[in-house]
Amino acid sequence: SEVKKIAVIAGDGIGPEVVAEAEKVLKVTEEVFGYKFETEHALFGGIAIDERGTPLPEDTLQICRSADAVLLGAVGGPKWDNNPKELRPETGLLGIRKALGLFSNLRPANVFDCLKDASTLKPEVLEGTDLMVVRELTGGIYFGDKLRRQGEHGEEAVDTCVYNVTEVERIVRQAFEIAGKRRKKLASVDKANVLETSRLWREVVNRVAPEYPDIELEHVLVDNCAMQLLRRPSSFDVIVTENMFGDILSDEAAMLTGSIGMLASASMGEGSYGLYEPVHGSAPDIAGQGLANPIATILSLGLMFRLTFGYEDAADAIEAAVAEVLDAGHRTSDIAVDKSQAISTTQMGDLIAAAI
Amino acid sequence: SEVKKIAVIAGDGIGPEVVAEAEKVLKVTEEVFGYKFETEHALFGGIAIDERGTPLPEDTLQICRSADAVLLGAVGGPKWDNNPKELRPETGLLGIRKALGLFSNLRPANVFDCLKDASTLKPEVLEGTDLMVVRELTGGIYFGDKLRRQGEHGEEAVDTCVYNVTEVERIVRQAFEIAGKRRKKLASVDKANVLETSRLWREVVNRVAPEYPDIELEHVLVDNCAMQLLRRPSSFDVIVTENMFGDILSDEAAMLTGSIGMLASASMGEGSYGLYEPVHGSAPDIAGQGLANPIATILSLGLMFRLTFGYEDAADAIEAAVAEVLDAGHRTSDIAVDKSQAISTTQMGDLIAAAI
Ligand SMILES: CC(C)[C@H](C(=O)O)[C@@H](O)C(=O)O
Numbered sequence: 001s002e003v004k005k006i007a008v009i010a011g012d013g014i015g016p017e018v019v020a021e022a023e024k025v026l027k028v029t030e031e032v033f034g035y036k037f038e039t040e041h042a043l044f045g046g047i048a049i050d051e052r053g054t055p056l057p058e059d060t061l062q063i064c065r066s067a068d069a070v071l072l073g074a075v076g077g078p079k080w081d082n083n084p085k086e087l088r089p090e091t092g093l094l095g096i097r098k099a100l101g102l103f104s105n106l107r108p109a110n111v112f113d114c115l116k117d118a119s120t121l122k123p124e125v126l127e128g129t130d131l132m133v134v135r136e137l138t139g140g141i142y143f144g145d146k147l148r149r150q151g152e153h154g155e156e157a158v159d160t161c162v163y164n165v166t167e168v169e170r171i172v173r174q175a176f177e178i179a180g181k182r183r184k185k186l187a188s189v190d191k192a193n194v195l196e197t198s199r200l201w202r203e204v205v206n207r208v209a210p211e212y213p214d215i216e217l218e219h220v221l222v223d224n225c226a227m228q229l230l231r232r233p234s235s236f237d238v239i240v241t242e243n244m245f246g247d248i249l250s251d252e253a254a255m256l257t258g259s260i261g262m263l264a265s266a267s268m269g270e271g272s273y274g275l276y277e278p279v280h281g282s283a284p285d286i287a288g289q290g291l292a293n294p295i296a297t298i299l300s301l302g303l304m305f306r307l308t309f310g311y312e313d314a315a316d317a318i319e320a321a322v323a324e325v326l327d328a329g330h331r332t333s334d335i336a337v338d339k340s341q342a343i344s345t346t347q348m349g350d351l352i353a354a355a356i
Numbered sequence: 357s358e359v360k361k362i363a364v365i366a367g368d369g370i371g372p373e374v375v376a377e378a379e380k381v382l383k384v385t386e387e388v389f390g391y392k393f394e395t396e397h398a399l400f401g402g403i404a405i406d407e408r409g410t411p412l413p414e415d416t417l418q419i420c421r422s423a424d425a426v427l428l429g430a431v432g433g434p435k436w437d438n439n440p441k442e443l444r445p446e447t448g449l450l451g452i453r454k455a456l457g458l459f460s461n462l463r464p465a466n467v468f469d470c471l472k473d474a475s476t477l478k479p480e481v482l483e484g485t486d487l488m489v490v491r492e493l494t495g496g497i498y499f500g501d502k503l504r505r506q507g508e509h510g511e512e513a514v515d516t517c518v519y520n521v522t523e524v525e526r527i528v529r530q531a532f533e534i535a536g537k538r539r540k541k542l543a544s545v546d547k548a549n550v551l552e553t554s555r556l557w558r559e560v561v562n563r564v565a566p567e568y569p570d571i572e573l574e575h576v577l578v579d580n581c582a583m584q585l586l587r588r589p590s591s592f593d594v595i596v597t598e599n600m601f602g603d604i605l606s607d608e609a610a611m612l613t614g615s616i617g618m619l620a621s622a623s624m625g626e627g628s629y630g631l632y633e634p635v636h637g638s639a640p641d642i643a644g645q646g647l648a649n650p651i652a653t654i655l656s657l658g659l660m661f662r663l664t665f666g667y668e669d670a671a672d673a674i675e676a677a678v679a680e681v682l683d684a685g686h687r688t689s690d691i692a693v694d695k696s697q698a699i700s701t702t703q704m705g706d707l708i709a710a711a712i
Pocket residue numbers: 090093094247549550579
C-alpha cells in the first residue's frame with residue numbers, strides 16, 4: 001500500500017520518551033498489517049527555542065505540511081515559562097494550530113476500567129462515562145486582536161473574541177457527524193445569555209440541526225456544563241464548544257475520568273489531516289527517568305490510524321493491545337497501585353508492541 | 357440601634373417562597389438581638405418583565421440604591437428564555453450589577469456534613485473542602501463591546517474583553533484581605549499564556565502581592581484550575597479570578613461540594629454595600645409547591661449580617677440555627693434521603709427561626 005508520511009515531534013520533558021514507544025508500536029503495526037510509514041522528526045516547543053531560537057521553526061512547519069499526519073509528544077516546561085511571548089512553547093502551539101489549519105480538537109474522555117478508582121468521582125457516578133469534547137481550535141478569543149492601551153482608569157488590556165458563521169458551521173457539522181457515529185447525542189455549549197459570539201454560535205447550531213434529525217441536541221450554558229459534567233458525566237456523548245470554553249471543559253472532563261494519563265487527542269484540519277497528541281503535559285519533573293506512561297501517546301497513534309488513515313484494523317489492534325497489557329496487570333508508576341511493581345516506559349512500550 | 361434598610365427582591369420561581377422564610381428569620385433576629393431593619397420589596401427579573409415591561413425597573417434601582425443591602429431570591433425561567441435580549445431576566449441581572457457597582461462576587465463553597473454524601477466526589481477527596489471564589493463581576497467580556505458585522509467569511513460576531521489595572525487591583529486586594537481572614541492561601545486564576553487581559557491581571561497580582569507577605573499566592577491557569585478543583589478541592593482557600601472564568605469555576609466549585617442547594621453568595625460594591633442571594637436558581641419546576649429549600653437564602657441573610665452590617669452575633673446565630681435544625685434531622689425534599697419524611701419550605705423556615 002501507499003507510503004504514509006508522519007511528522008514526529010518529540011518535544012520537551014517526557015515527550016521524547018513517550019514518542020519513542022509510539023514509534024515502536026508504529027513499526028510493529030507496519031510489520032503486522034503491511035502498512036508503510038515514513039517518519040520525519042521535527043523540532044518544536046522548548047527544545048526548538050533552545051536550539052533554534054523559536055518554538056516553531058519554519059522547517060518544522062514544512063515537515064508537518066508535507067506529512068499526512070503529525071504525532072506530537074508534549075511541549076513546555078518551567079524553563080521557558082518566563083520567556084517573552086515569542087519565545088514560549090505555547091506560542092508555538094498556537095502557531096502550529098493556525099498554520100496547519102487545525103480547527104477542531106477532539107478530546108475523548110473515557111474511563112479505563114483499571115483506573116476507575118483513580119478518579120475523585122464516585123464509581124457509580126462515573127459508570128458508563130464515555131464522552132468526546134469537540135473544541136474549536138483556531139478562532140475565538142485565542143486568536144482575536146489583543147492590545148494594551150492607556151484608559152481613563154490606568155493601563156488597560158483588551159482581548160477580542162471573534163467568530164464567523166463559516167468557522168462555527170464547520171466545527172458544528174463535524175460534531176454532528178461524530179455524534180452520528182456514537183450515541184447520537186450532542187450538547188452544544190455556549191454563553192448565549194451574555195456573549196454575542198455565543199448567540200451566533202447557537203443560531204448556527206439551530207440552523208444546521210434539522211439536517212441531523214437523528215441527533216438529540218441540547219444547548220447547555222458553559223457554567224451549567226461545568227456543573228453537569230460533575231453531576232451526570234455519563235449522560236454526555238459529544239460536547240461541541242468554542243475555543244476557550246473547550247479548553248476549560250475538556251480538561252475538566254479529562255480529569256473527572258481519572259484517566260488523564262491515558263487519554264489521546266486529535267486536532268483535525270481540512271480533510272483527514274490531523275495532529276495527534278496525548279492529553280497529558282510534558283511532566284518535566286519525571287522526564288528522563290523512564291517513569292512516563294506511554295499509553296496516551298500510543299493511543300494517539302491509534303487515533304491517527306483511525307481518523308487520518310482509515311486503518312481501522314491497526315487502530316483496533318492498538319486499542320486491544322493496550323487493553324490486554326493492562327488486563328494482565330502491567331502498570332507504569334503513575335497508574336500502579338503498588339509503585340514497587342511498576343514497569344518502565346520502555347517496558348510498557350515493549351509489552352504493547354508485542355501484544356499487537 | 358440604627359435602622360438598616362434592606363431592599364428585598366423576591367424574583368421568580370421559588371424566589372418568593374425562599375425569601376419569605378429569610379424574612380421570617382430577619383424578624384426573629386430583630387427581636388432576639390434588638391437590631392432594627394426596614395424592608396422594601398422591589399420587582400425584578402421575569403415578574404418585572406411581565407408587570408412592567410423591563411427586567412430592571414428604575415424604581416427597583418432606586419429602592420436598592422437607597423437601601424444598605426439587597427436580598428435577592430432568584431430570577432429567570434423558561435417563560436422568558438426566548439425573549440429578545442432587553443426583555444430577559446439575565447439582562448436585568450447584568451444591569452443591576454453594573455448599576456449598583458457590585459464588582460465582586462463572593463461564592464463560598466463548603467461542604468455541609470449532612471450533605472457530604474450528596475456530592476459526586478468521594479468523601480475522602482471532599483474532606484475539609486471549604487473554599488471561596490472571589491469573582492470580578494462588572495468587567496471583562498461580560499461588559500465589553502459586542503457587535504455583529506459582515507466579514508470575509510459571512511456574518512461574524514465580536515465580544516470584547518477589557519480590564520484596566522484599577523478594576524483588577526480592587527478585586528485582587530479584596531481577595532488578599534479575605535484570604536488573610538481565612539487560611540491565608542490565594543490562588544489567582546488566569547489564562548496568562550494566551551490572553552492579554554490575563555497578563556495584565558497577573559502583573560497586578562504580582563505587584564500587589566508583596567503587601568500581603570503572609571498570604572501564600574499561586575497563579576493557576578484556568579484550565580488547570582478546572583482540573584485541580586476536582587483533584588484537590590480541599591487544598592484551595594481563596595480563588596480570585598475574572599468574570600467569565602469566575603462564572604464557570606464558581607459553579608464547578610459549588611457543584612463539587614454537593615451542597616449547591618445550601619450555598620449563599622454575596623455581590624459586593626464599594627464600602628460594605630452588598631447584594632445577597634442563594635447560589636441556586638429559580639427552579640420553576642418546583643415553584644409554588646412548598647418544596648424549595650430556604651436555607652441558602654437564610655444563609656445569604658447571615659452573610660449580609662456579617663459583611664454589610666457587621667452583626668457577627670446575629671450571623672453566628674443564623675448559622676448555628678441552620679446547623680441545629682439540620683443536626684436534628686430535618687430536611688426539605690431536595691436534601692432528604694427519605695423524601696416521604698421531607699418538610700416543607702415554611703416548616704424549614706419556622707424551625708430555623710425558632711432555633712435562633
Ligand atoms: C498551552 C495552551 C496555550 C493550550 C491551550 O489553551 O489551548 C493548552 O492548554 C491546550 O489545551 O492545548
